[in-house]
Amino acid sequence: MKTAIYGNKTISFEQLNREEFQKIYTIGKSGQLHCPSCKETVQLYLGIQHEPHFYHINAPEKKCPEPAPALVSDYYIKRDGFKIPKGRTISGAATVANHFKHANKIESSVTFNRGTSTVTLPFNSPFLQLLAENGVTLDENQAAAVTETEGSLLVLAGAGSGKTRVLTARTAYLLKVKQIDPRSIMLVTFTSKAASEMKNRLLSYPEMKRDQIQQLVTGTFHSIFYRILMFHDAGNWANDKLLKKEWQRDKILKEAGKELGLSEKEFAYDAALQQIGYWKNSLIMPQDVKPLTDWDKNVLFLYKKYEEYKRQNTLFDFDDMLLGCYQLLRNSPEILDYYQQRFHYFLIDEFQDINKVQYELMKLLSGKNQNVCAVGDDDQAIYSFRGSDPSYLLDFEKDFPSAKVITLEQNYRSAHEIVAAANQMIASNKTRRPKQMKAQFSNSSPPLLFFPYDEEEEATMIVTDLQERILNGASPSDFAILYRTNAASRAVFERLSSSNLPFIIDQDAESFYDRYIVRSALSFLKLSLNEDDSESLSDILPILFIKQTMLKEIKALSILKDCSFLETLSLLNTTHAFQEKKLKKTVPIIQSLKTLTPVQAIEKIEKEIGFLDYLKKRGSESNQLEKGSDDLKDLKTAAKSFHTIDALLAHAEHMSAMNKEIKKLSKHFTDAISLSTIHRAKGLEYKTVYLLGAVDGSLPHDHALESSRNGDFSPLEEERRLFYVAMTRAQNELFISVPENRRGKNAARTRFLRPLLTPRKKANFQ
Numbered sequence: 001m002k003t004a005i006y007g008n009k010t011i012s013f014e015q016l017n018r019e020e021f022q023k024i025y026t027i028g029k030s031g032q033l034h035c036p037s038c039k040e041t042v043q044l045y046l047g048i049q050h051e052p053h054f055y056h057i058n059a060p061e062k063k064c065p066e067p068a069p070a071l072v073s074d075y076y077i078k079r080d081g082f083k084i085p086k087g088r089t090i091s092g093a094a095t096v097a098n099h100f101k102h103a104n105k106i107e108s109s110v111t112f113n114r115g116t117s118t119v120t121l122p123f124n125s126p127f128l129q130l131l132a133e134n135g136v137t138l139d140e141n142q143a144a145a146v147t148e149t150e151g152s153l154l155v156l157a158g159a160g161s162g163k164t165r166v167l168t169a170r171t172a173y174l175l176k177v178k179q180i181d182p183r184s185i186m187l188v189t190f191t192s193k194a195a196s197e198m199k200n201r202l203l204s205y206p207e208m209k210r211d212q213i214q215q216l217v218t219g220t221f222h223s224i225f226y227r228i229l230m231f232h233d234a235g236n237w238a239n240d241k242l243l244k245k246e247w248q249r250d251k252i253l254k255e256a257g258k259e260l261g262l263s264e265k266e267f268a269y270d271a272a273l274q275q276i277g278y279w280k281n282s283l284i285m286p287q288d289v290k291p292l293t294d295w296d297k298n299v300l301f302l303y304k305k306y307e308e309y310k311r312q313n314t315l316f317d318f319d320d321m322l323l324g325c326y327q328l329l330r331n332s333p334e335i336l337d338y339y340q341q342r343f344h345y346f347l348i349d350e351f352q353d354i355n356k357v358q359y360e361l362m363k364l365l366s367g368k369n370q371n372v373c374a375v376g377d378d379d380q381a382i383y384s385f386r387g388s389d390p391s392y393l394l395d396f397e398k399d400f401p402s403a404k405v406i407t408l409e410q411n412y413r414s415a416h417e418i419v420a421a422a423n424q425m426i427a428s429n430k431t432r433r434p435k436q437m438k439a440q441f442s443n444s445s446p447p448l449l450f451f452p453y454d455e456e457e458e459a460t461m462i463v464t465d466l467q468e469r470i471l472n473g474a475s476p477s478d479f480a481i482l483y484r485t486n487a488a489s490r491a492v493f494e495r496l497s498s499s500n501l502p503f504i505i506d507q508d509a510e511s512f513y514d515r516y517i518v519r520s521a522l523s524f525l526k527l528s529l530n531e532d533d534s535e536s537l538s539d540i541l542p543i544l545f546i547k548q549t550m551l552k553e554i555k556a557l558s559i560l561k562d563c564s565f566l567e568t569l570s571l572l573n574t575t576h577a578f579q580e581k582k583l584k585k586t587v588p589i590i591q592s593l594k595t596l597t598p599v600q601a602i603e604k605i606e607k608e609i610g611f612l613d614y615l616k617k618r619g620s621e622s623n624q625l626e627k628g629s630d631d632l633k634d635l636k637t638a639a640k641s642f643h644t645i646d647a648l649l650a651h652a653e654h655m656s657a658m659n660k661e662i663k664k665l666s667k668h669f670t671d672a673i674s675l676s677t678i679h680r681a682k683g684l685e686y687k688t689v690y691l692l693g694a695v696d697g698s699l700p701h702d703h704a705l706e707s708s709r710n711g712d713f714s715p716l717e718e719e720r721r722l723f724y725v726a727m728t729r730a731q732n733e734l735f736i737s738v739p740e741n742r743r744g745k746n747a748a749r750t751r752f753l754r755p756l757l758t759p760r761k762k763a764n765f766q
């Protein structure tokens, strides 16, 4: 149906602007839309599979007669011989199809040819045959990667090619066939979860003994090297001296920052911590840093102070575990010799994400026997911001000249349609080892691009799709919604929160409304409603360039002059005449916010109160990954759905509480939809994946586009790898969302999709 009744008005697609679909959907959700004929409640379908239409909530298949479509002439007037639309309605004879861009399949130009190398029994190794009989089949290359146990080996394992299977089977093979002492095998994984999963898998293999598996040295680099440190120097590395939490490290930095007058609220301490971690993992000590910018100078100062503080208080952080072990082995030849004698086999997973200090440690330990088996996929290197460096994988043979290289190109996870698209997409990267993944099955479901109007509609369309599928019997855990940054998940989080679908989120995903910039903007709104809200007042002081220490004075003055905290701002003596004048002007502006819609109010805060200027001065605009003004744009997109400030504030509070609640529940849910950043989804697989925001500026991220404009293409290549990781998480279906607008502006489809949509042109896009 193309029409519905709202109040006493007839709503027809012919009269709707594209941006109004979401509004009508929300009205429909509250049961206020009715069928023009039978008057029953209807709702607007806003999903991926069909074009938008109204349907009867209690009888979706029911069709009622509809009023005749309005005539074109009803919508136009003639002026100077031209036909001009009468109002803001778009062209008279418009249909849904005219407003709505249909989903688009990414058809592969490569025909499906099933990979041929899956091994048929009997296999030449009785143990591998036994494994195969127990469901652990290996293809020819996988089998080679399992049985080539002597000397260094690089296993270039494409997405879904069975890295985990190879590593576990190789370990089992070493134990069972080669009779290797488990204590001489070191198996390094990227996460501790991966390590315990591998051990569990090993336990399920035939003829594996529990005590043998327990003796293997497995875990992350951190856990293994920490054990070594504890063994040799327990006094200095006791667990109670470890700075486990980010807030502990943050506190040390903030204390040091006071010496430079860096504001606790304004300076990006989280980014500074990340930068310090990057330096440490890259073996760049404070004396080696060559600061180029003011930011570098500030962070270097904090780095020195941070290290000094730890030394004085005999504390250490996670990065110190690796650095400490590296120094221990470098400075104590006898200890190094002991471990070189002890470990004979090194198996390292996710080798593309190894960093300098980890690499140097491996080189030291394997110095005598060179039995390093490195497994990784250069196309999935996505952690360079933490110091990971895929060139260790790309240049493996330089340091291990006798290394054999085995490439795993059979993809056992995803349908041909997904694999072919991912292959074609990643081929545009220049810094990679060429490989072509081959799928094992085809399901005639090519990846689908869909085109929501904006982030809000994107979320609605996905949740509609999920509801349909779960109603038809799919399990919530079959689905993942992936995105570039946590901030991008706001709308989908909100839509899922108001659905009855179970979902889980990352533990470190803070609520959008708790982000510093968003919270500050909301504090202006709160103050306009309650002029004595001291918490909100404290939040906005930095934006007005007033020191927190003035808060006491403001409170005292408000008692003395019998006025609200907010009014007191115009009475403040700041010793800067221009600032006092500005404050006098600002107070009535803040007071006037309460009469505006949320979007108008935020715009006023940006422009008339000078929030945007503040962001520029604060330097958050030069912060590569997270620009403060982007948060404000996102907030305006969210605020569009609310007519009053009260409603927006209540929603923000509710969402912030929901975030905490969902995180608690996330630990217990087993059958739930996963909401995850692409980074967090690495190594995981889902039947169906929805990828949000496939537009330039989101994926690739703005910072990578900026670098490429300055001639540095490596961040763009890393973003393309992220896109690849996202695509290859999907087993059966992949939905890629290309919103027409993002952050209130027209958005361009991601450049990464170009080679897939223009197959005949030579794919060479940077």
Ligand SMILES: Nc1ncnc2c1ncn2[C@@H]1O[C@H](COP(=O)(O)OP(=O)(O)OP(=O)(O)O)[C@@H](O)[C@H]1O
Pocket (backbone or CB within 6 Å): 137, 138, 139, 142, 157, 158, 159, 160, 161, 162, 163, 164, 165, 377, 380, 411, 412, 413, 682, 683, 684, 728
């Ligand atoms: N030889 C094989 N035959 C059948 N299935 C296989 C084979 N090897 C691996 N698989 C299956 O393929 C899927 C992908 O394997 P795995 O997760 O180990 O891949 P991966 O290389 O770690 O992937 P990624 O790097 O993309 O995360 C798993 O479901 C695994 O059980």
